Structures are given as C-alpha cells and as structure tokens.
Amino acid sequence: MSQYILEARGLIKQFGGHLAVGGVDLRIERGHIHALIGPNGAGKTTVFNLLTKFLQPTAGTITYRGNDITRARAAEVARMGIVRSFQISAIFPHLTVLDNLRLALQRKLGTALHFWRNERSLDVLNERAEELIAAVGLTDYTHAVAADLSYGRRRALEIATTLSLEPELLLLDEPMAGLGREDIGTVSNLIATVGERYTVLMVEHNLSVVAALSNRITVMARGKVLAEGAYAEVSKDPEVRAAYMGAAHD
Template sequence: MSSTETILETQGLTKEFKGFVAVNKVDLKVRRGDIHALIGPNGAGKTTFFNLLTKFLPPTRGTITYRGTDITSERPAQTARRGIVRSFQISAVFPHLTALENVRAALQRGLGTSFHFWKPESSLYPLHERAMELLEAVDLQAFAHEHTVNLPYGRKRALELATTMALEPELMLLDEPTQGMGHEDVHRVTELIKKVSAGRTILMVEHNMNVVSSIADRITVLQRGAVIADGPYAEVSKNPQVIEAYMGSADTELQGAH
C-alpha cells in the first residue's frame, strides 16, 4: 500500500497501565477516503486506542504516522490542527444555545476565535451561511432555531456531527456514533455518516454490526487490546477467532447482520 493511500498508520502501538496491557502492539492502516470501523467486545481497548490517536494518552511504545509524518509525540492541539478531529468527545453542543448557534460556535473555534464571546453577535453573521449548510448536511435545517436541550437524542448526535464537520476534519474519529439510539435514529445517523464521509476519511468505533456491515469499507477487530482480524466485513465476519470473541457478548450480534 503506497503512502498516498494510507492516511493514518500505527505500528506496534502499545499502552500499558501498571502492568495491564490495554492496547497491545496494534498495527493499523487507514486508507484515505475509507470508512474504517474498529470493533471488538467491551474492554477490547477501542477507546484507549482512540485516546492514543488524539493524544489524550501517551503510548508506552509504538508509533503513529499521519500523512507520512510521525505524530507520536505531538500534543493534542497540534494533532487536531492537522485535521484529526474526534466527535462525541468534543461534544461541543451547548445545551442552551440553538442548533445554529452551536454550529456557529464550532466554526468560530475553527477560525481560532473561540474565546471572543464578548464580540458583538453581528461579527458571527458571516458564519451564518456556512452554519446553515452544515445543518442541512445533517438534515437539521428545520431545527436551526431550536434550543439544543430540547432536541431528541438522535438529533443531538446529528448536531455533534455538524459541529465536528465545522472544524474541517480530514480524518473524523467517531466514537460509538449510534450508541443508545432507537432503530429509526440509528438508520438516520448511519445515512448521515455515509453522506458526510464524502471527501474525508472516517475511523469509527461502533458496536452495532448492522451499521458496520452497511457502511464500513474495512474493519479491524480488537480483542484484549490486540488485533485479531482486519479486512472487509464479509471476510472478518467469517473469521473463527472473531466469532468466538463475540460469543456470549450480549451487545453485539455478528450473525444476522446484513
């Protein structure tokens, strides 16, 4: 795989906590433009792995390369400026602002003027049009002037997608984007992820196998911090080690996902 195809690569990425190995020598390659799903039973190390990528944790060993540059020892802000943005951790949704105001605030952050809250509101008008475009991208234009606290759960998650996109990510890290949703919301948010993936790369941690099988180009399976399988869904779902890893796991159903 040429370096132009690989946007993110980890080699031997390892994180130990006082003798407990949470992430164990993970080699991962994410191709530019793919939706790449990271799956595994609870406690497999998925969230820790995300925390390593976004620099909220330093690795014990191993390297992280983004667009051919070693970013292993960078600070979180440097990594974010490169275009690696994690959604649902920023949860940049202020409950008492409207959906539109939330997206405008995120656009402001992207401009580096996040702390200019004392500026007159008129200074935000140039951002208004872009904010409305982003709300339309996630089907929230009808909710633009609704206070976020009043939005249904699935719509709040859609708003989080819009605020993440406001930061112009090249690589979007989505952490359990459909967690806690009913069937209708899951379907809507899955479609939105597919839509917002145009022109960018997505790495997502997801439990719902129907979501993974319907939109992921590639899947990496973690178990006890180590990669046990990597490839397209059709191949990974037949892997005996993967099937065994998921047996007895109530929150994930590998069989029956179409």
C-alpha cells in the same frame, strides 16, 4: 501521496501492570469508513485515545499524512485534521442549533473577542453555520433549542460541530450509543453521507451498522488485532466469531 491517511505501528499502551493495547498495527485508507470493533475491554477506546493524543503510547509510532505524530499534543493533531466526535464536541443544550454552530465556528477561528465587531465576518459565519446545518439535515431545526431535539438530531448536531473543525479524519466514538431504532437509521445515513467527503474511523458496537457502513473493519480482542479486512470476510473468521461476533449473534 500514500493511500493511507493514518498508520499506526506496534502501538503499545501499558497502564501499570496492565497491557491495554499490546502491539497494534492499524492503517486507515483515505476516503474509507473504517470500523474498529471488538468485545468490551478489547482496547478500542485506548487506541482512539492514542491516535488523538489523549494518551501517549508506551511504544509504537503513529504517522498521519506522512508526518510522525507519535509525540504530538492533542490540540496539535486536532489542528492537523484528526478530529474526534462526541467526547470533545460538547453541545450547549440551552442554545439553538444555529448558535451551537456559530460558537463552534467561532472557537475554531479563535477570534472570540474581536469577532462580533465585524458584521461581515458574522455573515460569513452564519453562512458556514447554515451550510453545516444543511449538511447534517437539520435545516428545519435551525432555530430549535438543542435540548428539545431528539437524540438522533442531537447526534447530527454533534457531527455538524465536529465538521466545523474541518477534519480530514473524523473519529466517531460509538455514534449509535443510546439511540433508538429510528434514530440509528438517520445517523447511519448521515455517516454514510459524511463518509463521502471525509475519512472516518469509528468504534461501534452495532454490527448491522458496521456491516452496512464500513469499507474495512479491524477486530480487536484483549489488546491485539485479531483480524482486518472487509466485513463479509472478517465476519467468517472462526477466531473472530469465537471472540466477538459469534457471541454477539448467538
């Protein structure tokens, strides 16, 4: 078994005449929290869209657990265990935390019509929902309505609904976006915990969070990979500093 759960080679995405991703190689090691960073417009979201098959690459290959998924469909790769948070795991604001989880689990089982007839399967569902709620630290909020939760707890709920799909590779799209300082600490700790069980690839602009959480980072600028490695090394790279970190820290 390769140490890399996902490998992208020579990824290119052209939008009309615009080269959004211009030949990106990316390797995600199993068990790592890997961050994809770079200034606005670098191509990070486009890479996420290519990996999750929301977009088809103009050229290049993507291999997941040794399988070529370059031409696979989004639903297929999700079933294979590449699950993206925040875009697809919409939560229902008027439902409780428990009901959001039950719904997410029910969707996954695809037994919407028959499910509620069988009380035992309902119990199994409740048990799993409660496990997931505990895993993201929301047990005290099990019966709270999602809309009443703080932003940080809502994000925790989003992570729980994503985990309900049993991912192997979890893609987090700017998990700190819109959070206040206190919530950043909570969600950051949660990602660290989640990272003990799952491989994580995250796009994140908050460099302190990236520095604290990531085993490895890839820096993109203008559609290309500028550098890759541990945060401590990469953050010293003059080219990276000039393109991104220097600008962010000055």
